[in-house]
Amino acid sequence: MKKALAIILSVLMVVAMFAGCTNTPETPDVDTPVVDEKPVVELTLWCSETEAWQGVMKELVDEFIAANADKATITVNIGAQSEATAKDTVLSDIEAAADVFFFSDDQLTELVNAKALQPVHDVELISSANAAGAVDAASVDGTLYAYPATASNGYFIYYDKTVISEEQIASFDGILEACTAAGKYFGFDGMGGWVSPFCFFSDYEISLNADGTTNCNWNTAGGTDVLAGMQALFASEGIKLEASDESIAAMKAGDCAGFVNGTWNYAPMVEIFGENLACAKMPTFTVNGEQVQCGSMAGFKMAGVSAYSENVGWAMELAKFVTSEDAQARVFAAAGEGPANIAAASSDAVAENLALAALSEQAAYATAQSKLVGGNYWSPASTLHELAKAEIADLQAALDEAVAGITAPIA
Amino acid sequence: MGKEIRKDEASLGLFSGALVGWINGDIWVKLTAFIWGAGYLARKQIVKGIFSILLELTALYFTFAFAIDQIKMLPTLGDAEYSDPVYNPVTMQNEVPPYDNSFLILLFGVGSIIILIGFFLVWVSIIRESRTLEIRAKEGRPINNFYQDIKDMFDKKFHLTLLAFPCLGIITFTIVPLIFMICIAFTNYDKQHLPPAKLFDWVGFANFKSIFTNGLTDSFGYAFAKILTWTLIWAVFATFTTYIGGIMLSLLINNKNTKLKKMWRTFFVISIAVPQFVSLLLVRNFFRNSGIVNTILGEWGVTEFLGKIGLVDASLGYIPFLTDPNWIKAMVIIINIWIGVPYLMLIASGVLMNIPAELYESARIDGANAFQTFRKITMPYMLSVTGPYLITSFVGNINNFNVIYLLTKDVYTTQDQLLANARGSEVDLLVTWLYKLTRDYTNYKMASVIGIMIFVVCSVFTLIAFNMSMKGDKEGEFKI
Numbered sequence: 001m002k003k004a005l006a007i008i009l010s011v012l013m014v015v016a017m018f019a020g021c022t023n024t025p026e027t028p029d030v031d032t033p034v035v036d037e038k039p040v041v042e043l044t045l046w047c048s049e050t051e052a053w054q055g056v057m058k059e060l061v062d063e064f065i066a067a068n069a070d071k072a073t074i075t076v077n078i079g080a081q082s083e084a085t086a087k088d089t090v091l092s093d094i095e096a097a098a099d100v101f102f103f104s105d106d107q108l109t110e111l112v113n114a115k116a117l118q119p120v121h122d123v124e125l126i127s128s129a130n131a132a133g134a135v136d137a138a139s140v141d142g143t144l145y146a147y148p149a150t151a152s153n154g155y156f157i158y159y160d161k162t163v164i165s166e167e168q169i170a171s172f173d174g175i176l177e178a179c180t181a182a183g184k185y186f187g188f189d190g191m192g193g194w195v196s197p198f199c200f201f202s203d204y205e206i207s208l209n210a211d212g213t214t215n216c217n218w219n220t221a222g223g224t225d226v227l228a229g230m231q232a233l234f235a236s237e238g239i240k241l242e243a244s245d246e247s248i249a250a251m252k253a254g255d256c257a258g259f260v261n262g263t264w265n266y267a268p269m270v271e272i273f274g275e276n277l278a279c280a281k282m283p284t285f286t287v288n289g290e291q292v293q294c295g296s297m298a299g300f301k302m303a304g305v306s307a308y309s310e311n312v313g314w315a316m317e318l319a320k321f322v323t324s325e326d327a328q329a330r331v332f333a334a335a336g337e338g339p340a341n342i343a344a345a346s347s348d349a350v351a352e353n354l355a356l357a358a359l360s361e362q363a364a365y366a367t368a369q370s371k372l373v374g375g376n377y378w379s380p381a382s383t384l385h386e387l388a389k390a391e392i393a394d395l396q397a398a399l400d401e402a403v404a405g406i407t408a409p410i411a
Numbered sequence: 412m413g414k415e416i417r418k419d420e421a422s423l424g425l426f427s428g429a430l431v432g433w434i435n436g437d438i439w440v441k442l443t444a445f446i447w448g449a450g451y452l453a454r455k456q457i458v459k460g461i462f463s464i465l466l467e468l469t470a471l472y473f474t475f476a477f478a479i480d481q482i483k484m485l486p487t488l489g490d491a492e493y494s495d496p497v498y499n500p501v502t503m504q505n506e507v508p509p510y511d512n513s514f515l516i517l518l519f520g521v522g523s524i525i526i527l528i529g530f531f532l533v534w535v536s537i538i539r540e541s542r543t544l545e546i547r548a549k550e551g552r553p554i555n556n557f558y559q560d561i562k563d564m565f566d567k568k569f570h571l572t573l574l575a576f577p578c579l580g581i582i583t584f585t586i587v588p589l590i591f592m593i594c595i596a597f598t599n600y601d602k603q604h605l606p607p608a609k610l611f612d613w614v615g616f617a618n619f620k621s622i623f624t625n626g627l628t629d630s631f632g633y634a635f636a637k638i639l640t641w642t643l644i645w646a647v648f649a650t651f652t653t654y655i656g657g658i659m660l661s662l663l664i665n666n667k668n669t670k671l672k673k674m675w676r677t678f679f680v681i682s683i684a685v686p687q688f689v690s691l692l693l694v695r696n697f698f699r700n701s702g703i704v705n706t707i708l709g710e711w712g713v714t715e716f717l718g719k720i721g722l723v724d725a726s727l728g729y730i731p732f733l734t735d736p737n738w739i740k741a742m743v744i745i746i747n748i749w750i751g752v753p754y755l756m757l758i759a760s761g762v763l764m765n766i767p768a769e770l771y772e773s774a775r776i777d778g779a780n781a782f783q784t785f786r787k788i789t790m791p792y793m794l795s796v797t798g799p800y801l802i803t804s805f806v807g808n809i810n811n812f813n814v815i816y817l818l819t820k821d822v823y824t825t826q827d828q829l830l831a832n833a834r835g836s837e838v839d840l841l842v843t844w845l846y847k848l849t850r851d852y853t854n855y856k857m858a859s860v861i862g863i864m865i866f867v868v869c870s871v872f873t874l875i876a877f878n879m880s881m882k883g884d885k886e887g888e889f890k891i
Binding site for chain 1: 493496498500502503504505601602603605607608609629630699700703724726774824825826827828829830831832834849851852853863
């Protein structure tokens with residue numbers, strides 16, 4: 001009896017080890033043409049984990065299935081995968097990626113280099129329906145690789161207009177003056193290199209090469225002045241460098257009068273500031289006594305189709321469907337994210353949205369992330385932001401080291 | 412004569428025994444080398460013989476139909492590049508010309524070699540067993556039939572039966588992946604060479620070279636030295652603070668003057684019951700710059716005081732618990748005490764209760780004070796029992812992923828540009844660095860090298876420590 005038990009246990013042990021393995025679905029026979037019978041199509045869609053996105057996508061997917069019921073029996077599984085980290089998940093096992101997934105444009109080059117994306121077939125249709133900037137952000141070397149979904153993934157200023165006036169919001173000096181006078185502060189989050197070192201986005205070169213490396217000339221002449229300007233700003237009274245959620249908590253408590261952020265926080269801002277909420281483009285900052293306009297990264301969300309999808313045709317149909325004019329309008333209504341679709345963006349509701357108005361004002365000084373920086377940018381840039389918070393012994397050396405990291409070859 | 416040979420041969424190892432046996436054996440044993448079941452069949456072990464022949468056929472089929480092709484591709488790791496798929500509008504599917512996947516080639520190649528080694532071992536042991544059977548037959552001793560063999564497996568050789576399953580598991584799930592991962596350290600498997608779209612290739616020791624040197628644009632050598640140093644410092648502090656803290660705590664609880672012993676013990680055990688990552692993420696929020704701890708300390712004037720004595724930059728207005736490189740190092744060690752002490756308290760309670768009371772009694776009679784009894788009786792006893800635990804927990808701390816990763820994730824940004832360029836930070840352990848490299852930067856080759864380095868550090872330390880602690884039988888010494 002004991003022996004039998006011992007054997008069962010040791011077999012169980014092995015079985016338990018196998019439990020981690022899952023069945024891989026069998027590849028359908030590619031050679032059989034599916035013409036007569038209604039094919040069975042199973043698709044996976046990854047989109048943001050937020051309730052708004054999941055809800056809208058569920059509706060759209062149901063409509064997509066119903067609309068194609070005569071052509072195929074379709075099932076779509078919706079998974080939660082933040083657009084911000086979609087690339088990491090996709091690249092860790094390209095063949096296991098969802099058939100359709102949403103991602104933000106900064107990940108485009110790496111996804112294209114890993115050949116993870118199926119180029120868009122209806123180029124004419126997609127390019128004409130969406131804003132040129134969004135289409136450009138979804139293209140690499142003239143090939144359109146993704147279906148633009150939103151055009152509001154950038155940042156701007158939310159502020160309390162009873163504290164900061166319209167003239168003051170135009171420059172950091174004015175903002176800090178107003179905040180200090182009111183006994184409040186202005187929150188600032190570098191967001192891991194996305195927002196800061198903002199000062200360099202305007203006059204200096206930073207751009208992405210086709211191989212995924214980044215060009216950067218921040219350490220050339222005048223760079224140290226910009227860094228010194230940044231340091232001076234960070235050390236001024238009236239600004240507090242903290243995470244966005246800390247600023248939001250401080251706004252509720254009445255200590256914070258505004259911050260740099262994006263459309264995803266529109267609803268809580270309306271809730272906190274109500275009638276007093278205002279939005280503005282990024283301010284100017286002082287370098288060597290002169291005012292320089294802050295540049296920024298413009299961001300777009302887009303739907304990509306996995307080149308390894310077993311039903312790539314249906315996946316492209318689905319991607320087209322969930323990024324249509326109607327779909328983008330619904331995403332805007334639910335999540336407050338501005339449409340990339342020209343028709344959807346011209347609606348009254350979009351025009352009335354304060355945040356989107358500020359974004360379009362900033363657009364002149366913004367560049368799409370997908371054209372700006374590669375994967376090696378983030379870590380050195382966020383450290384440069386961190387360094388600017390304190391004294392730096394050798395400004396030039398600090399910039400040289402940062403630039404060496406940013407421009408490093410991809411490994 | 413026969414007996415002598417048997418004795419001589421029985422004392423030989425598997426390989427030499429098989430070789431000598433094959434040379435000395437009769438025609439059937441010799442034939443076994445080519446037809447695996449021959450030796451069994453000659454001794455009337457029909458079932459075993461047939462099984463062996465079937466196994467040989469399987470091995471041959473596996474070798475020629477699969478293994479050879481895979482192993483042949485190992486040196487190049489494939490050469491047919493992936494080309495862009497062609498869309499077929501009729502099937503609505505992509506058609507991809509055949510391509511090589513370096514990852515699968517490496518996996519199947521390594522797997523094939525290991526399976527072939529397995530077949531080889533089976534082959535050798537069949538030859539050896541055939542020779543043993545021959546000798547038994549010549550001596551006229553009984554030879555098992557199949558049923559008796561099976562019975563043996565549940566009786567005389569039951570330990571082998573039991574061990575077979577776990578061994579199989581360990582080989583499949585530990586040894587094979589380990590060999591596979593070690594192989595990756597010698598390739599250029601990274602973001603630029605991601606299968607299936609790209610092929611990767613062998614690069615020899617290039618990755619090891621880059622972890623020990625600084626290139627023009629990468630700073631892996633610098634980061635490795637810094638992170639390794641901190642890993643060791645952390646492991647020493649994390650191990651000894653929780654060890655001593657746990658002993659102190661259990662002494663306190665077990666002191667005869669302590670009331671409500673069970674209640675105290677339960678309090679500390681509760682902190683084990685809460686999943687570690689939950690409490691760590693919570694603690695991380697407590698200690699943020701605008702977190703609850705800073706709010707309270709600010710109101711109490713502690714922040715101001717620390718500013719005055721120069722421990723905190725007075726202009727900050729908060730204590731940078733998790734944002735300053737020095738503060739965060741101290742914080743992770745302190746928070747780890749809180750996480751780790753309850754475990755040691757439990758272990759120490761058990762050990763302390765087992766120390767014979769007479770020892771303390773005689774010490775008291777000899778006039779020893781409390782500190783002396785602690786130093787001469789409690790500590791040596793503790794050390795002799797928990798020595799191995801101490802070593803394993805040191806190694807465990809070298810790989811203590813949870814505490815470091817969860818406490819610093821999204822909160823701490825390194826202020827060392829060279830570390831940032833190598834994706835590390837001041838508080839990263841080798842293992843969290845490895846995780847970031849694989850998860851965020853798909854740099855598998857460097858991660859694999861770091862993995863090997865962690866193994867080297869851990870094994871060197873363990874060997875030295877075990878040798879020292881086992882030498883001279885400390886427990887015996889204590890008892891005398």
